[in-house]
Amino acid sequence: MTDQTQTTPRQATEQAADRGFFGQPRVLANLFGVEMWERFSFYGMQGIVLLYLYYTASQGGLGMDEGTASAVIGAYGGLVYLSTIPGAWLADRVLGSERTLFYSACLIMVGHIALSVLPGYTGVIAGLLMVGIGSGGLKANATALVGTLYAEGDERRDAGFSLFYLGINLGALFGPLLTGLLQQEVGFHVGFAAAALGMFLGLVQYTIGRKQLPEAAHEVHNPLPASERGKFVALAVVAAAAIVALVLAGFVTAENLATWVIWATVVGAVALFLRIITSKKVSAVERGRVWAFVPMFLASTAFWSLYQQQFTVVTIYSDTRLNRDLFGWEMPVSWVQSVNPVFIIVLAGVFAALWTRLGPRQPSTPMKFALGTAIMGVAFLLFIPMAGGGAHSAPLLGLIGILLVFTIAELLLSPVGLSLATKLAPEAFRTQMVSLFFLSVALGSVLAGYLGKFYSADHEAAYFGVLGLISVAVGLVLAAFTKPIRRLMAGVH
Numbered sequence: 001m002t003d004q005t006q007t008t009p010r011q012a013t014e015q016a017a018d019r020g021f022f023g024q025p026r027v028l029a030n031l032f033g034v035e036m037w038e039r040f041s042f043y044g045m046q047g048i049v050l051l052y053l054y055y056t057a058s059q060g061g062l063g064m065d066e067g068t069a070s071a072v073i074g075a076y077g078g079l080v081y082l083s084t085i086p087g088a089w090l091a092d093r094v095l096g097s098e099r100t101l102f103y104s105a106c107l108i109m110v111g112h113i114a115l116s117v118l119p120g121y122t123g124v125i126a127g128l129l130m131v132g133i134g135s136g137g138l139k140a141n142a143t144a145l146v147g148t149l150y151a152e153g154d155e156r157r158d159a160g161f162s163l164f165y166l167g168i169n170l171g172a173l174f175g176p177l178l179t180g181l182l183q184q185e186v187g188f189h190v191g192f193a194a195a196a197l198g199m200f201l202g203l204v205q206y207t208i209g210r211k212q213l214p215e216a217a218h219e220v221h222n223p224l225p226a227s228e229r230g231k232f233v234a235l236a237v238v239a240a241a242a243i244v245a246l247v248l249a250g251f252v253t254a255e256n257l258a259t260w261v262i263w264a265t266v267v268g269a270v271a272l273f274l275r276i277i278t279s280k281k282v283s284a285v286e287r288g289r290v291w292a293f294v295p296m297f298l299a300s301t302a303f304w305s306l307y308q309q310q311f312t313v314v315t316i317y318s319d320t321r322l323n324r325d326l327f328g329w330e331m332p333v334s335w336v337q338s339v340n341p342v343f344i345i346v347l348a349g350v351f352a353a354l355w356t357r358l359g360p361r362q363p364s365t366p367m368k369f370a371l372g373t374a375i376m377g378v379a380f381l382l383f384i385p386m387a388g389g390g391a392h393s394a395p396l397l398g399l400i401g402i403l404l405v406f407t408i409a410e411l412l413l414s415p416v417g418l419s420l421a422t423k424l425a426p427e428a429f430r431t432q433m434v435s436l437f438f439l440s441v442a443l444g445s446v447l448a449g450y451l452g453k454f455y456s457a458d459h460e461a462a463y464f465g466v467l468g469l470i471s472v473a474v475g476l477v478l479a480a481f482t483k484p485i486r487r488l489m490a491g492v493h
Contacts, residue, residue: 024160025149030209032167034105035142037202039171041112041195042135047176047334048183048191049073049115050315053124060188062120064254067453070312071258074449076128077308078261081442082268083136085435090137093224097141097148098210098217104137105203112196116189127192148216162352166345171198173341180334258450265446269297269439276429276436285490286426292488293424293433295478296366296417297440299373302474303413304444305451306376306467307406310337312452313463314399321386321394321457331396339400343407351411365420365492366482372413374475379405380468387461417441423492 021029053069055061064072091100111130115123146164150157175198183191224232246252252260276282277290315333318324324331355362363371382402386394417437425433455463478485 022163024156024163027209027212027214028146028149028160028163030206030212031142031146031149032164034101034202034206035138035164036167036171037198037205038105038108038135038138038142039168040175041108041171041199041202042131042175043172043337044175044179044198044334045112045115045131045192045195046073046311047180047315047337048188049124049128050312051183051319051333052188054316055188062124066316067455068255070316070452070455071449072128072254073312074308074446074452075257075261076132077311077445077449078258078265078442079129079132080135080139081438081445082261082265083133084140084438085136085268086133087137087140088435091141091144092220092222094220096218096220097144098213101138101141101145102206102210104134104141105199105206107131107134108138109196109199109203112192112199116192116196145213145217148214162348165348169341169344169348173338173345176334176337180332183334184330184332258446258453261446262443262450265439265443269436269443272432272436272439276426276432279426279428281428282426288488288490289424289492290426290433292366292485293421293436295481295485296369296420297436299369299474299478300413300417300437300440301444301447302471303369303373303376303409304441305447306380306471307410308445308448309452310340310403310406312449313455316452316455317383317394317460318399320391321389321460322399323392323394323396325392326396336399336403339403340407340410343404344410347407347411348415351415364482364486365416366485366489367479368412368416370475370479370482372409372411372475373478374472375405375412376409377468377471377473377475379409380464380471383464383468384461387464391457420492424489 021027021032050069050073052061053064053072054066056063087100087104091097095103107130111127111132111134114130115127117123118126143161143164146161147157150160175195179191179194182194243252273290273294277287282290314336318336319333322336324333324335379402382398382405386398417440418434421433421437422430451467
């Protein structure tokens with residue numbers, strides 16, 4: 001998906017003159033708000049849904065095995081990023097970014113309502129499917145809409161995206177705080193209802209301001225011909241029917257769902273990579289750059305397979321191993337997930353200033369990926385000194401320190417990942433290369449759930465140690481091959 005629509009001189013002048021939101025276009029406040037409330041609802045729900053799956057009936061949960069519950073949440077995380085691909089396709093070929101975002105937000109809200117009102121596994125299946133697909137569609141288009149607010153060469157663009165990123169982290173900060181407190185004091189379904197209310201508030205404010213978005217936000221860049229629509233509708237129906245048939249026949253179960261999603265993601269990534277690398281539209285230089293992306297894809301997958309365990313293993317760890325006593329009051333489990341957004345808000349500006357100050361002396365993108373992956377491994381190794389102490393023995397400050405290391409690793413890899421995909425992309429495959437990066441996040445997210453099946457308090461030192469060392473090794477190997485990778489990148493830093 002692209003935001004490189006042509007802007008007339010008059011439109012450029014009007015956009016530059018609009019500084020009603022902290023020096024940015026007024027309508028940025030609308031996108032800031034809908035993204036903030038969407039992240040509030042997303043992380044608010046994600047902060048408690050794993051607990052809902054494995055808590056016993058007497059605790060208000062469904063009593064699922066911990067490992068299976070972790071795998072289900074990992075598969076859901078993969079679904080979110082897989083859904084960015086059809087979300088981008090719908091925007092580019094059928095609806096445009098603005099309408100795709102609106103309908104995706106509606107689907108997210110309905111999903112949260114399903115979780116809050118439908119009992120048992122019915123609510124879980126319906127809710128996670130709708131929230132996952134909707135979040136992918138919204139994630140794929142919100143960033144593109146921000147891009148339409150600025151004319152080419154507008155120097156406010158980077159600051160505008162930084163402000164938008166702040167909205168993301170504000171939502172991620174406050175969502176788990178409220179839903180976790182409600183879950184602990186009242187019950188799971190009230191917590192899910194709070195997530196639904198947050199998305200409803202985001203939809204209301206977005207609906208009020210959506211007409212102020214520029215014309216470029218409504219454009220369909222590559223319209224699907226009417227003659228081809230029936231073919232794609234039929235393909236979607238067949239795919240949905242096949243999935244339903246596999247579930248009803250017992251081939252797809254909660255226990256093996258993560259495995260199915262892993263293979264689907266791997267097949268999709270390989271097919272997409274081969275499509276790009278074998279295309280006659282790709283020049284020799286562009287083909288070399290695509291090959292350079294492969295080791296970064298693998299490092300990104302390794303990174304996200306550990307980082308996304310914040311929502312699987314680290315949640316279980318916080319519930320069973322962490323001392324959450326605060327002056328005689330037990331802190332909700334989900335509050336741990338608000339630690340990372342605080343560090344992001346504090347450190348994102350520091351990293352941005354550091355890279356600006358270093359200029360051409362800053363580490364290359366492959367080296368940033370290597371550092372991020374290795375430091376993520378170090379974060380897992382830091383769990384080992386707290387191992388073996390029994391239930392609720394791990395100090396809260398210890399886990400906060402580990403999550404600080406998580407954040408440092410994230411800031412080295414995550415912000416540059418999408419940028420790298422666009423810089424290495426062949427001219428004819430810009431959207432597909434971004435999709436390829438999202439597939440690395442999807443694969444890592446599913447692996448984060450799948451790996452959680454092997455976690456137990458009795459063997460946590462081995463679990464964190466093995467995964468930590470593997471991630472450090474991946475980072476070191478990538479660092480060792482930085483020079484040949486940079487040669488393939490052909491001038492891209």
